[in-house]
Amino acid sequence: xxxxxxVDDEQDIVESLKFVLEAADFTCYCAYNGEDGLRLAxxxxxxLIILDVMMPKINGYKISRLLKYDAKYKNIxxxxxxxxxxxxxxxxxxxxxxxxxxxxxxxxxxxxxxxxKYLK
Amino acid sequence: xxxxxxxxxNNKYIEKFNKIFxxxxxxxxxxxxxxLIYDLIKGDKPDIIIIDTQIPNLKNFNKxxxxxxxxxxxxxxxxSEKIDKELIKYANVFFTDDMTEDxxxxxxxxxxxxxxxxxxxxxxxxxxxxxxxxxxxxxxTSSQFAGTLDKAKLIQYMIEGIDKALSFSLTCTLSxxxxxxxxxxxxxxxxxxxxxxxxxxxxxxxxxxSVFEGKEIPIKLNASDLKIIKHIKxxxxxxxxxxxxFDNMFAPISLSDNFFGCIEIFKETSFTxxxxxxxxxxxxxxxxxxxxxxxxxxxxxxxxxxxQLERLKSEFISxxxxxxxxxxxxxKNSLDILMSGRCGEITQSADKFLSMAMRNVxxxxxxxxxxxxxxxxxxxxxxxxFAPTNINTVIGYVKSALSEVAKSKGLTIITDTxxxxxxxxxDSQRLEQVLTNLVSNAIKFTPENKTIKISSAIVNSKDxxxxxxxxxxxxxxxxxxxxxxxxxxxxxxxxxxxxxAFDKFAQIENSLSRKAGGTGLGLPIAKQLLEAHxxxxxxxxxxxxxxxxxxxxxxTNILSPV
Numbered sequence: 001x002x003x004x005x006x007v008d009d010e011q012d013i014v015e016s017l018k019f020v021l022e023a024a025d026f027t028c029y030c031a032y033n034g035e036d037g038l039r040l041a042x043x044x045x046x047x048l049i050i051l052d053v054m055m056p057k058i059n060g061y062k063i064s065r066l067l068k069y070d071a072k073y074k075n076i077x078x079x080x081x082x083x084x085x086x087x088x089x090x091x092x093x094x095x096x097x098x099x100x101x102x103x104x105x106x107x108x109x110x111x112x113x114x115x116x117k118y119l120k
Numbered sequence: 121x122x123x124x125x126x127x128x129x130n131n132k133y134i135e136k137f138n139k140i141f142x143x144x145x146x147x148x149x150x151x152x153x154x155x156l157i158y159d160l161i162k163g164d165k166p167d168i169i170i171i172d173t174q175i176p177n178l179k180n181f182n183k184x185x186x187x188x189x190x191x192x193x194x195x196x197x198x199x200s201e202k203i204d205k206e207l208i209k210y211a212n213v214f215f216t217d218d219m220t221e222d223x224x225x226x227x228x229x230x231x232x233x234x235x236x237x238x239x240x241x242x243x244x245x246x247x248x249x250x251x252x253x254x255x256x257x258x259x260x261t262s263s264q265f266a267g268t269l270d271k272a273k274l275i276q277y278m279i280e281g282i283d284k285a286l287s288f289s290l291t292c293t294l295s296x297x298x299x300x301x302x303x304x305x306x307x308x309x310x311x312x313x314x315x316x317x318x319x320x321x322x323x324x325x326x327x328x329x330s331v332f333e334g335k336e337i338p339i340k341l342n343a344s345d346l347k348i349i350k351h352i353k354x355x356x357x358x359x360x361x362x363x364x365x366f367d368n369m370f371a372p373i374s375l376s377d378n379f380f381g382c383i384e385i386f387k388e389t390s391f392t393x394x395x396x397x398x399x400x401x402x403x404x405x406x407x408x409x410x411x412x413x414x415x416x417x418x419x420x421x422x423x424x425x426x427x428q429l430e431r432l433k434s435e436f437i438s439x440x441x442x443x444x445x446x447x448x449x450x451x452k453n454s455l456d457i458l459m460s461g462r463c464g465e466i467t468q469s470a471d472k473f474l475s476m477a478m479r480n481v482x483x484x485x486x487x488x489x490x491x492x493x494x495x496x497x498x499x500x501x502x503x504x505x506f507a508p509t510n511i512n513t514v515i516g517y518v519k520s521a522l523s524e525v526a527k528s529k530g531l532t533i534i535t536d537t538x539x540x541x542x543x544x545x546x547d548s549q550r551l552e553q554v555l556t557n558l559v560s561n562a563i564k565f566t567p568e569n570k571t572i573k574i575s576s577a578i579v580n581s582k583d584x585x586x587x588x589x590x591x592x593x594x595x596x597x598x599x600x601x602x603x604x605x606x607x608x609x610x611x612x613x614x615x616x617x618x619x620x621a622f623d624k625f626a627q628i629e630n631s632l633s634r635k636a637g638g639t640g641l642g643l644p645i646a647k648q649l650l651e652a653h654x655x656x657x658x659x660x661x662x663x664x665x666x667x668x669x670x671x672x673x674x675x676t677n678i679l680s681p682v
Contacts, residue, residue, distance in 0.1 A: 010446050016453030023462060054442065083445040105449040105485050108456040 001027045002119045003044060007037030007063070008052035008081065017050060020108045021115065034058030041067060046076060048118055050111070051098070053082045061096045068097030077118040081106070122232060123164070126150040126197075127157060127181075128172030133197055137170065140221050154181060161188050167235060168228065170195045170215065173207060182210050191239055193231045254398055257285035262405050269413040272298040275381070278373075278406040279307050285398050288385045289366060290359065294324050294346070295373075295381040296339065297410060304346040310357040312350070319361070321346050327382055331372045338379060367391050369399050375407040378414060430499075437495040441488050448488070452481045490641035494624070497648040504550065504652060508543040511551070511576050511602050511673075518555045519574065522563065530568040533559070536575035544602050544673045550649045551673075554657075557642040558606040558669045565610035565667070573607040584672060589618045590658035597654070601672040608668075613661040621659055622647045646671070 004026045008014050011032060018028045029044055031037035034055045041049060041063075049067075053060040060080055067073040080098035100114055122145055126137050129152040141148040151157050152175070161169075169185060171178070173196050185194065195213040207214075213231060215224060261281030265274060275295050282291060290312075293305040304324055306312060312320070321343040328341055367390040372382040383403060391399075455478050457463060459471070466474065496502045519533050526533050555574070562572045581598045613621060624644045643657075650657045653673050661667035 010450065012450035013446070013453065016450065016457060019457055019462075020453075020460075083442040104445040105452045105481070108453050 001025065002047040003027045003029060004115065005029045005031065005037065005041055005044065005046040005049045007031045007034065007040075007049065007055070007060070009033055009055045010052070013052075013081075016108065017111065020112055024112050024116070026115065026119075034060070034063055038063050038066065041073065041076070045073070048077045048079065048115055050079045050081060050115075053080060061098075064096045064098050079111070079114055079118075121145065121147045122168070122228075123147045123166040124149070124168045124170065124228075125157070125161070125166040126170045126172070127175060128152060128170075128197065130172055130174065130199075133170075133172055140224055158184065158188070161185065161192075165189045166192055167232065168193045168195060170197055171211075172197045172199070174199055179210065191235060191242065193235050195227075195231075251394075254285050254394070257281060258398065258401060258405075261285070261402060265406055265409045269409070269416045271295075271380075271410060271413050274406055274409050274413065275305065278383070278402055279305065281402045282383075282385060282399060283307070285402065286385070286387070286391070286395050288387050290363065290386040291383060292320050292324055292385075293381060293383045294328060297380040297414065299347065301347050302339075302341055302345055303349055305349045305351075307351045307353075308359065309353045310359045311352050311355045312359055316359060316361065316363065317348060317350075318343070319364075321348075324382075324384070327370055327384055331374075331379070331382060369396060371400055371403040373403055373407055373410065375411045378407070378411050380407060380410045434495055434499050437491055441492050444488050445485070448481060448485055452478070452485075455481065487641070490645060493645050494641055494648070497645065497652070502649075502652070504547040506545050506547055509546040509548045509551065510543055511541060511604060512537040512539075514548055514551045514555060515574050515576060515604070518552055518559055522556065522559050525560075526563050526572065529563060529566075531563060531566055532571045534571055534573050536573065538577065541576060541578055541602060542600075542675050544653075544675055546653055546673055550652075554646040554649055554671065555604065555606070557646050558671075561642065561669075562606055562608035562610060562667075566608045567610070570609040572609075573605075575605045575607070577603050577605075578675065579603045579672070586656075586658050586670075587660055590656075594656045594658060596656055596672065597674070600675040601655070602675060603670060603672045606669045607666065609666040612663040612665055612667050613659070614663050618659065618661060622657065 004021055006014050006017050006021075006028055007030075008017075009032055014030050014032065018030060021028050029040055029046060031040050034057050037049075037051070037055075038058060040046075051060040051063060064078050064080065067076060067078070074097075077099045078097065079100045079102055080096065081102050081104060083104045099118065102111060102114070124137070124141055124146055126134060126148070128134060128150060134150045138148060138150070151160070154177075166189065169189070169192055171182065171185075171194060175181065182194065185192070193213065194211050195215055196207055196211040197215045198207075199217060213227060215227070219227075258281070261277060261284070264277040264281070268274060268277075272295075275293060275298055279291055279293060282288065288307075289310075290306065290308040293307075295303045295305060304321060306317070306320065324346065325341055325343050329337060332338070363386060366386040366388050368384055368386045369391055370382065370384045373380045385399065455474060459466065459474050459478065493502070515535055515537055519535055523533050559572065559574065566572060579601050581596050581601060584596070584601060584603065586594055622643045624641060647657050650671050650673065655671060655673040657669070657671040659667055659669045
């Protein structure tokens with residue numbers, strides 16, 4: 001079974017994503033802050049990561065960059081979840097390396113579709 | 121008395137002229153010693169000098185006399201009838217031995233009259249030069265005034281201007297406008313002792329209070345409040361208390377209700393009426409730029425506050441939209457899961473309410489997107505991707521995207537799009553957004569079984585039929601435009617509301633349309649997006665008959681947004 005890491009400080013969102021992805025036969029790992037997310041990513045080496053942008057301590061863009069610049073992890077597809085706020089626009093400045101962007105509020109079906117696209 | 125000097129050793133001449141000038145109106149003297157003569161003419165310039173051409177060293181003597189007594193008439197007494205041509209160069213008037221007394225007197229009189237005129241001319245020349253110098257000083261000072269909005273500099277230029285135009289011993293300038301505290305600027309020729317400065321402080325306060333005599337003093341000042349700025353030209357010497365016996369002038373620096381300060385100026389010799397005028401002029405001249413500078417400063421402060429407010433607003437919108445989006449996502453996700461039936465069977469009535477919740481979640485996210493769009497456009501942060509675009513492709517796309525929705529309401533969308541339209545430089549996604557909005561509105565406000573028509577055409581700017589409501593606010597450059605019209609048979613817009621159709625949240629005013637949903641931001645966004653394309657949007661409508669929304673985009677290449 002393919003492993004998916006979901007990183008979002010909003011527990012409800014993690015919960016719903018987990019629900020639909022498990023229903024689609026993926027194994028889900030969850031992290032509720034950037035630090036845990038980064039640690040878990042290196043520990044379990046998932047097949048795909050769903051990453052929120054605005055999180056306390058380490059934001060999603062930074063995690064994405066850290067993973068994409070590391071040969072060990074750079075092939076893991078990253079789906080970035082964004083609220084399209086101006087605060088995020090300011091952070092974007094550099095290349096984030098994310099493979100896909102999903103804008104909040106998103107369609108769960110759309111997320112599943114994207115995940116399946118990368119994990120065929 | 122007419123002072124006449126004869127330079128001669130010849131008794132014949134001395135006697136002759138003595139006899140001619142023996143009346144009271146003449147003061148006649150005769151001398152021959154050069155040194156004595158020089159001493160005499162230096163102190164007491166004669167009106168007329170008659171020089172005997174027989175004296176030794178005539179040319180040299182003549183030169184010296186001329187340089188000492190510029191305006192004195194020099195007459196040569198010739199002793200022979202033959203005139204030395206050389207001598208003509210040195211004098212204009214000659215006496216000869218055979219001249220009668222009358223002739224000599226009349227020659228003297230004519231020359232005296234001429235001398236008087238010359239004196240007058242020379243005096244007025246001097247006055248003219250003085251005035252010119254003063255005018256120059258005034259002119260350069262006033263151009264300095266025009267060149268700055270810095271109040272401290274304005275005060276400094278005023279003092280410099282007064283120095284140039286009048287020259288003074290001391291100026292005491294009280295300035296209330298250049299610093300947080302009142303400042304007393306002392307520009308002095310010589311050093312001032314502590315005691316003298318204290319006295320000047322007290323005097324300045326008295327002057328200040330006198331300006332507001334009989335009125336309330338706006339800011340109560342004490343001598344101890346004054347901060348001293350001292351500029352001394354020659355610090356080696358000192359002024360004493362005799363300074364207060366000098367001639368002085370005083371003027372407040374103010375314009376209507378604005379009081380900037382006051383200035384007192386001291387001079388050892390007395391001021392002329394011209395000095396007074398000049399002083400008043402300069403002081404009056406500085407008040408206008410001081411007022412402008414005050415207004416300018418206020419403007420800068422207001423501007424700064426506005427900028428802060430604008431930043432707060434955009435931060436607010438950003439934070440709010442983020443904070444709204446996140447919980448909205450959770451609600452939407454939960455609804456999605458429930459509606460998928462994975463958590464159990466859904467009854468018909470449950471589905472009805474789940475759909476209702478879903479519809480409103482979508483509406484809410486629409487509002488958030490619109491708000492973000494609008495705040496981005498207003499902040500000039502909206503990114504446009506301009507490329508050659510065929511308007512009919514955009515129309516085709518919007519038609520196919522919305523025909524399902526229209527069909528579900530029993531509406532038909534038809535198009536009238538000529539094939540040969542030129543391309544426009546536009547952001548096709550933004551145009552889709554505009555057109556989707558217009559057609560969605562048409563669908564929303566049109567009753568069943570009616571038609572919505574989208575048409576495109578090429579129109580020259582002078583043939584665009586913009587009605588009276590929008591004519592004044594739309595300003596398009598001349599040239600060809602692609603005009604798109606969305607026509608419906610809906611409820612229409614009342615005439616009085618037409619002008620506000622593109623205002624933010626305008627539809628909130630209209631209770632009928634509120635039922636139809638929508639954010640009230642679609643049209644203002646459309647307006648801003650079209651303006652970024654150098655285009656315009658307007659509408660025509662008749663209540664209960666239908667509306668026509670037009671927009672126009674120039675055909676000529678425009679590579680950057682407004």
